[in-house]
Structure formats: C-alpha cells, structure tokens
Amino acid sequence: MSKNHNWSVEDCLLVITEFVKRYKTEDYKSIEKDVAKKIGAPAGSVNLTRVNFVALLEGKSEGFGSNASNFQEIALNMFLESNKNISKSKLIYVLSN
Numbered sequence: 001m002s003k004n005h006n007w008s009v010e011d012c013l014l015v016i017t018e019f020v021k022r023y024k025t026e027d028y029k030s031i032e033k034d035v036a037k038k039i040g041a042p043a044g045s046v047n048l049t050r051v052n053f054v055a056l057l058e059g060k061s062e063g064f065g066s067n068a069s070n071f072q073e074i075a076l077n078m079f080l081e082s083n084k085n086i087s088k089s090k091l092i093y094v095l096s097n
Contacts, residue, residue: 005041007049012075014039015049016095020086023094054096057088 005011018035019028029043032050036043052072080088 005039005045007041007045007069007071009071009075009078011039011041012049012069012072013079015046016053016075016079016091019050020083020091020094023097028097050095054092057092057095 015035018031022031032043032046036046039046049072052069053076056073056076080086080091086094
C-alpha cells in the first residue's frame with residue numbers, strides 16, 4: 001500500500017459506489033479498509049476522500065472541500081449523472097454517517 005497514492009477518477013468512483021452499496025449493512029471503517037486495499041491506498045486517504053465528497057456536495061469552499069481534487073469533483077458529478085435516483089442530500093447522508 002502506497003502512502004502517496006495517485007488517485008484516479010475510477011478510484012474516486014469506487015469510494016462513492018462502495019459506500020452507496022454497503023452503508024446500510026457494514027461499518028464505515030470496514031468499507032474504508034476494503035476500498036483502500038482494492039486501490040492500494042491508506043484507509044485514511046479513503047476517509048479523507050469521503051469527507052471531501054461531503055464538503056463538495058454541501059458547497060463548502062473552505063476546509064475539506066477546498067482540498068478536493070479535480071478527480072473527486074469529476075467522479076462526484078459522474079456518479080450523480082449516472083444515478084439520478086440518488087439526490088445530493090441522500091448522498092450526503094450516505095457519505096457522512
């Protein structure tokens with residue numbers, strides 16, 4: 001596992017989709033560890049990415065949201081465009097609990 005993982009749009013999409021699929025049945029730390037293992041990143045990086053998604057969805061320009069990468073923004077927009085049945089508020093709920 002690399003300390004300095006080079007994130008891709010696909011990695012970011014995996015974070016979103018895994019939490020959306022599994023948030024009702026699994027502990028968030030377990031999901032983070034599993035996703036981290038799949039992409040070769042530290043679990044803390046997955047956690048930070050998830051927090052950045054929430055900040056982006058909430059329109060924050062300071063704090064976590066300002067640290068979001070272009071890949072995170074692109075992945076978030078792609079996910080929302082492909083999953084019209086999931087609102088921003090629902091995604092905030094899923095990613096922030």
